[in-house]
Amino acid sequence: MVSLLPQLILTGLTVGSIYALVALGFVLIYNVTGILNFAQGEFSMLGALLCATLLGWHLSLPLAALVAVAAVCLIGAAMERLTIEPAFGSHPLTLIIITFGVSMAFRGLSLMIWGADPYTLPEFTPGPALQLLGGVLVRQAMWAIGLSIAVVLGLFLFFSRSVPGAAVRACADNAFACRLLGISPRRMSLVAFTLSAGLGAVAGIVIAPITGATYDMGLSLGLKGFVAAVIGGLTNAPAAVVGGYLVGLIESLTTGYLTPGYSGAITFLVLLLVLVIQREGLLHAAQRRQA
């Protein structure tokens, strides 16, 4: 029998790169505002479905993807202005419940607009799948992995080299001091939601050619990305990316070697273990011990 392992690892890395993108969105918002945004997965869903609709209007794929990402950025900004901003300063749980409400609203409205049938997106570069280390890798998976790395690098540059990036970081560090310096935490919150929505949309558009796009894809994508972010410690972007790949690998390995039905539970068992062992996240704790 041919070993399953290489194939499972490749699949895990592919899904993991998507989870990493979603997790980055979580981390970005959490860092700046202290909010766990449960609507993060819905940004991916909106991105994928909008892109499918735009393709239906005979736009080219790159243009459709760009417009969809921009539109989701606007939706993210609107969400922040309409639902988060009015409750600014509320108890963190109040804000979390609000994001839950927003995610339910997005899901329900998408069902009304797009219906329950799945949409498909074409692969970015169609062609035969690649043979790699005894496994098969569809070309779209290369896009997913490549894009997630590129986005992480881009974000890293944005935060470490640009002035707006520094403002966002400052806000995460000490919102009070920021206000003294004339940086508005509320504006930064808007920036964080806009960027995160864009990240989510990219993730959704990249994964849609592999998994298809449905109105309810956001929930599981969001929850998995969320587990990834928690594993990474919720405040650490590179660790969240590693967390994303970990979740992807765990998911694909358990699906391959255990009964597939249980894989959904195992991801959350990992979440529970991580929360219990070290609530700031495994990777974060390891880092702190080194320091």
Added chain:
Amino acid sequence: MSRDGWGLVLLAAILAALPLVAATAYVLTLLNVIGLYVIVTVGLILLGCSGQVSLGQAAFYGLGAYASALLSRDLGWSPGLTIPAATLLVAAGAYLVGLPTLRLAEHFFVLATLAVGIIVNVLMVQMVPLTGGASGLRDIPPLQLGGLRFTSDLHYYYLIWALALLALAVARNITSHRTGRALRAILGSEVGAAALGVEVARYRMQVFVLSAAYAAVAGAVYAHYIRFISPSPFSLYASLFFLIMAVVGGLTNIWGGLFGAVAVTLLDQVVRAQLPRVFPRVGGEYQTAIYGILLVVIMIFFPSGIVRGTLDLRRALVRVPHRIGTARARSPDRRPGLGDSPRPADGGTP
């Protein structure tokens, strides 16, 4: 007797007389379901009083149902015995879940309960030999207490609402006495409460176990009432639904549990009946859009629940300028509590 006590007596009288006026099968079934939801929601609100929110309440509800159903169906125990047994089992389970997770800060605790909820639901679907998988368990024996066999909706109506009133009375007693003061202190400031000698961890655990027991009782009665259970009514959506009821009622207001369960269940009936007329094309969970928007609007404008929020609003409109410095005014350095309105000034405490 206190005002709340008279309220309970009045409620009991109304509930006892209600079947004489409206005893159609539909109304009774609806009232029974509402009664079960009241029990779960009051448990959730008790938890809210300690500053925690659970997204796994449907799991405890479902575990109660499955435990009681399996004990009575497969081991032949009397349901009169299995309902308390299931409740104790679930309470013990909640204790074990609470041990490591209650240490977590509030939003991590939400996550932990969310994870527990999803894991339990997956197990219900996957452990086919035990739970019957997605097709569920049939032929659950009805409840029998002494010579009384609970067979009709009316029997269960009296049982469920007796339990619901008991749940309300117990919750009221807890929140209006020593424990309640401790919980309010914790809600105000965890550190402050601990500094004054309130054992935060112990109270949190007690309230968490109790809220799980509430859900388990409701679930166990549900199993013997409907006599068929499957995993779908105990999913994440159910947990969200319970949360919406608690939020509509006010997350820290016991009576809100009653109001929230009644209001949201009735709203659900209307939505299910009317939405297909507006959107004939779509089926399934389109109503989530409405609940989502409802949740957002309430949390922004009425974070203390619809009833109290409206009262506050009216009071604020009647005499606007003279309320500064009263108990409800908040100093800027106090972190807003769960169920408080958002702070008017720019947030971001140092």
